[in-house]
Amino acid sequence: MTSLSNLPIRDDLRGKTPYGAPQKTVPVALNVNENTHPIPDDVAADIVAAVANAVHGVNRYPDREFVELRESLARYLGHDLTPAQIWAANGSNEVLQHVLQAFGGPGRTALGFAPTYSMYSLLAAGTGTQWLAGPRDDDFELSAETAVREIQRVDPDIVILCAPNNPTGTPLSIETIAAVYEASRGIVVVDEAYAEFMPTGSPSALSLLPGRERLLVSRTMSKAFAFAGARVGYLAADAAVTDALRLVRLPYHLSALTQAAAVAALAHSDEMLAMVGEISAQRDRLVTELAALGYLPHRSGSNFVLFGGVRDPHATFQSLLAQGVLIRDIGIPGHLRVTAGTEAETTAFLTALASLGHADEGTVPTTLNSQA
Known part of the structure; x- marks a missing residue:
């Protein structure tokens, strides 16, 4: 079977990988910043x-x-x-x-x-x-x-x-x-x-x-x-x-x-946007409760929260996935990202994360330069 490397692809595309977030069937999917509320x-x-x-x-x-x-x-x-x-x-x-x-x-x-x-x-x-x-x-x-x-x-x-x-x-x-x-x-x-x-x-x-x-x-x-x-x-x-x-x-x-x-x-549009307030409330809840668990949530104006203080992002990601909760490991050291879902989905994530124990203090500095 022919591989990509055998094809006369453009030189500037060699070695590139396509965009792709994990697509898995799980009870709680909070990894790609979707609006998890159904359309009325x-x-x-x-x-x-x-x-x-x-x-x-x-x-x-x-x-x-x-x-x-x-x-x-x-x-x-x-x-x-x-x-x-x-x-x-x-x-x-x-x-x-x-x-x-x-x-x-x-x-x-x-x-x-x-x-x-x-x-x-x-x-x-x-x-x-x-x-x-x-x-x-x-x-x-x-x-x-x-x-x-x-x-x-x-x-x-x-x-x-x-x-x-x-x-x-x-x-x-x-x-x-x-x-x-x-x-x-x-x-x-x-x-x-x-x-x-x-x-x-x-x-x-x-x-x-x-x-x-x-x-x-x-x-x-x-x-x-x-x-x-x-x-x-x-x-x-x-x-x-x-x-x-x-x-x-x-x-x-x-x-x-x-x-x-x-x-x-x-x-x-008015009815569709009514859910935005609910999502923003769950985002703010995430910021508050992640901090209470010892993590370092960053300022967010979106429908998701990036949080630091994660000793081993990949291990935490896998542990949450084993509990049916899918979030995103985006490759920033010491960090993971979670979408603000419905109240039930947000609760499921926070409960699963809390079951892993309190975040270790000092895993990453509270001020992190993004060039790292």
Whole structure:
């Protein structure tokens, strides 16, 4: 049987590994930051009805410009956005891939601040864009001074900011985003996949869009809308940016069924987002109870918590898995990450973790520089 090494694959892809979180059937899966709450029955019924209606037209190609979906997304986001400023694709990963295809490529660079979402570097590699990993401050924070210093040092074509950051959950100040834009000559992408979980009143990078034609704000329906399986991501930017993304997208890239399902879900945005408060409450509960168990939870504005003080992350991960609880070992020394689930799921995780004993004090320093 032929192996990958025997194929004439691109040299820059040799030795790479694909993205992949463990997929296991367990009673409590809290490893990939999904919204574990089910879609309400009445919302599900409307989505099913919308998809069923769309099925009657699948003998024809879908609306290439997904106009109704863009109108719905513009209404949802507010900030006086117009449909012309909205782009969407099959998950925010495809949105970011379009961005890198249009503005990155061979001879160009993209800068992120590690640790951050692992797909950024993979998408960069897939588009022939050189990935640059800049440093963070202590406790995985990112100040304007640190970010601007790195931008001035490497002069990237694209900067990607994850706000709040994955996998650390760290919020990013609007002042840092504005400073990054002013310091950059190229595209600045703010990935707000977890924006709905930020405290009420927290400013979004959407507020910075007017007058900043190189600023792109990416969102997803996977998290707050419990739509991970539907694969719908989107961004807001200057209308000229969406014109650029049309040059690289595949024809009819969003199916009629995907468009219908997303529009139906957005029509119930208030009901869908009602669960966000419940999830945020469980996140805050995790922070409190992890600290009580002797661990070192980091500041989080997302639907998950990264916690340190873990003597042996792999052993702890396996011990929890043996009890039917799946979380994430993301490779940061002394740390694990857990998604905030339902109250019952959160209780199951905390109970399983407590059964392993109190965390050892001093396993990792309370201030940990992310370059380690």
